[in-house]
Every structure is written in structure tokens, then in C-alpha cells.
Amino acid sequence: MAKHPLRVYQKTTKVQWNHNEVSTSPAEKKQIDITGPFRILISKQSAPIIVFLAVYYAVWQMSITAMSSLFEDKYGLTETQIGLTFIANxxxxxxxxxxxxxxxxxxxxxxxxxxxxxxxxxxxxxxVELANTRKRQENEFPLETARLRLVPLFSLLQCASILLFGWTIQYPYKVHIAVPIVSTFITGWSAVSMQSVVMTYLVDVFHDRSAAASASLNLARCLFAAGGTSFAMPMINSIGVGLAFTVCVAVQGVAVVSLAVQWKFGAKWRREAKILGQTLRYLCTVVRLMLIEIEKSVDKNIYGP
Structure with a gap:
């Protein structure tokens, strides 16, 4: 047994053979939809919440980008010490x-x-009426409320931590360095939490295109982060750390409008998209059947009955 465990397992284990489960037909191949992430990105079902998260992600990355320069300039840390400050985030x-x-x-x-x-x-x-009612109410399930209701809490936490980070570094001789470091912990926690919430919501909305939904979210947040980090330090050098991150928090406050729009109109837009999708599938089926009938009639005219 010790030398040939696989042979012993095969002889002692009996599995009932089911001929019905055997399928010789090849598995259906899924086509790669290259434009899928871009269509989800501009879709009204997802665009508001994606913009909201992209703004918060950009501010998070701006604070991380500025950390090394600010800690070196304000607190005189070495490169090793600066590296250790990123542990909290x-x-x-x-x-x-x-x-x-x-x-x-x-x-x-x-x-x-x-x-x-x-x-x-x-x-x-x-x-019968109970089944129809349940089906209708399942379609009307308040997904936005169920999935996004914790987002305002994480949004407030990130805004507060960004303000704390900016204004404590503004006065390094009055505030201990532990305070801005702890604020980066709160920022990292709240930012990743919001990403988890929004990603889960998008997967629920686009359950048949979850990979494309994830790609569209990553594309948007990386584009916003690239733009934000490019002018983080120039803005800090021109108006100061505290005011710079106050401006960032103000932009985050404006982005909350996108969250409110998604919360209010998301269910309506999902129903409209579902009806549109069903209509398009029905029309495609009708057209396909018409083409089949036309092909049959042409063959009959050419080759006879």
C-alpha cells in the first residue's frame, strides 16, 4: 500500500458509472468580448458608481505618493524609516x-x-399568485440598498483620515508622527473596503460579465489615479499640505453625488437594461428563424421538394 497507493485506491474504490453523464459534444466556447469593459464603463448602470470609486481611489493613491516626500521633508526620516511608515497603510x-x-x-x-x-x-x-408575486419581488429586490448602504460610512472614514493626514503633517512640530501614520491605516482600510463593496455590487449587476465589470473598474480607477498622482506634489508645494488634501476631500464630497445617483436610479436602469436585453434577444431569434425559413425556401426552389 505504501509503494502503490494509487493502485490500492483504484481497486478499493467503486464509483457507479452513469452513461447519461457522458457527453461527446465539445464544450461551448465563449467568445472574448474586447469591448465589454468599455461598454460597461460608459453604461448608466455602472458609470456613476465607478466614477465615485475612481475618485476615492485616486485620492488614496495621491496620499500614498506624497507620503515619502512629506515624511522626509517634515519629519526628516531616512529611507528605511520612510519605508516602515507604509506598513500601516x-x-x-x-x-x-x-x-x-x-x-x-x-x-x-x-x-x-x-x-x-x-x-x-x-x-x-x-x-400561483404567490409564485408570481415572489418572482416580481425578487426582480424588485433593492440591490443598491443591500450592497451599497455601508459605503457612506467608509466614505466618511476616508475623508476624515485624509483630512487628518494632511493637517497633522502641516504642523510636524506640534503633532507626533504617529498620528498621520495611524491615519494612513484608516485610509487603507476604508479605501479597500469601498472597493470590495463596489466590486461585489458590479458583479451582482453584471453577473454574466463579472470579468468585464472588474476590468472596467480597474481601468477607471487607474486612469483617475494616474491623473491625480501627477499633480499631487505640485499642488502640495503651491498651497500647502493641509489645503491640498482639503481640496481632495472636497472633490470626494462632490463624488458622493454619483453614489446618490446610483442609489436612486440604479434599480430603474437595471430593469430598463433587462427589458432591452430581452427585446434584443427576441428580435435576434426572430431574425434567425426568418433566415432559416428563407434558406429552406431557396433550397426548395433550386432543388425541388
Missing amino acids: GVGSMVGTLITGKILNVDYRRFKARHDAHIASSNTEDD
Whole structure:
């Protein structure tokens, strides 16, 4: 047994053979949709929430980009010491990845349980009408409320931490260096948490194109971050650290409008997109059947009945 474990396993393990499960037809190949991420990026179902997250991601990256220069200039840290200050941001990001995901799952299950209980208590119809009602209410499930309701909390945390970071570094001789370092922990945690929330929401909306949704989000946030980090230090040098990051927080406040738009109109836009998709699929099916009938009639005229 020790020398030939696979042979012993094959002889002692018996699996019932099911001929019905055997399929000789090749698996259907999925076509690569190169334009998918771009269409999702400009779609009204996702554009507002993507812009919102991209702005917050850009401000986060601007603070990280400015950290090394600011700590060296304001606190006189060496390169090794500057490198150690980034640990707080990394730990905050790790906490946001590990813990916030579980919090989101628990919160979503609790919200859905309350929603289902409310539906069950309000239904008094017979079986057929009950099934139709449940199907209609499932389509009207408030996905935006269920998935995005923690985003304002993380948004406030990131805005507060960015302000704390900027104004404490503005006065290095009055504030201990531990304060801006702790603020980077909060920034990393809140930023990654918001990314988790928005990414989960986009996957729910585009469940059949989750990879394209992820690609569109990554494209937008990287473009915004590239633009933001390019003028982070010039803005800091011109108006000061505190005012520079206050401007960043003001831009984040304006971006909250995108979140509000998504929250208010997201469900309506999803229903419209679903109806449009069903209509297009129906028209494609009709056209395909018409082409088949035309081909049959042409063959009959050429080759006879």
C-alpha cells in the first residue's frame, strides 16, 4: 500500500458509472468580448458608481505618493524609516480585505432575511399568485440598498483620515508622527473596503460579465489615479499640505453625488437594461428563424421538394 497507493485506491474504490453523464459534444466556447469593459464603463448602470470609486481611489493613491516626500521633508526620516511608515497603510488594506468582506456578507444576509420575511408576511395569495408575486419581488429586490448602504460610512472614514493626514503633517512640530501614520491605516482600510463593496455590487449587476465589470473598474480607477498622482506634489508645494488634501476631500464630497445617483436610479436602469436585453434577444431569434425559413425556401426552389 505504501509503494502503490494509487493502485490500492483504484481497486478499493467503486464509483457507479452513469452513461447519461457522458457527453461527446465539445464544450461551448465563449467568445472574448474586447469591448465589454468599455461598454460597461460608459453604461448608466455602472458609470456613476465607478466614477465615485475612481475618485476615492485616486485620492488614496495621491496620499500614498506624497507620503515619502512629506515624511522626509517634515519629519526628516531616512529611507528605511520612510519605508516602515507604509506598513500601516498595508495593514489597513489587509484588514479591509479580510474582515470587511465577512462583515459585508453578514450584513447582506441579514438585510435579505428581513426583506424575505417582510415579503412572506405580506403574501396572502394562492400558490400561483404567490409564485408570481415572489418572482416580481425578487426582480424588485433593492440591490443598491443591500450592497451599497455601508459605503457612506467608509466614505466618511476616508475623508476624515485624509483630512487628518494632511493637517497633522502641516504642523510636524506640534503633532507626533504617529498620528498621520495611524491615519494612513484608516485610509487603507476604508479605501479597500469601498472597493470590495463596489466590486461585489458590479458583479451582482453584471453577473454574466463579472470579468468585464472588474476590468472596467480597474481601468477607471487607474486612469483617475494616474491623473491625480501627477499633480499631487505640485499642488502640495503651491498651497500647502493641509489645503491640498482639503481640496481632495472636497472633490470626494462632490463624488458622493454619483453614489446618490446610483442609489436612486440604479434599480430603474437595471430593469430598463433587462427589458432591452430581452427585446434584443427576441428580435435576434426572430431574425434567425426568418433566415432559416428563407434558406429552406431557396433550397426548395433550386432543388425541388
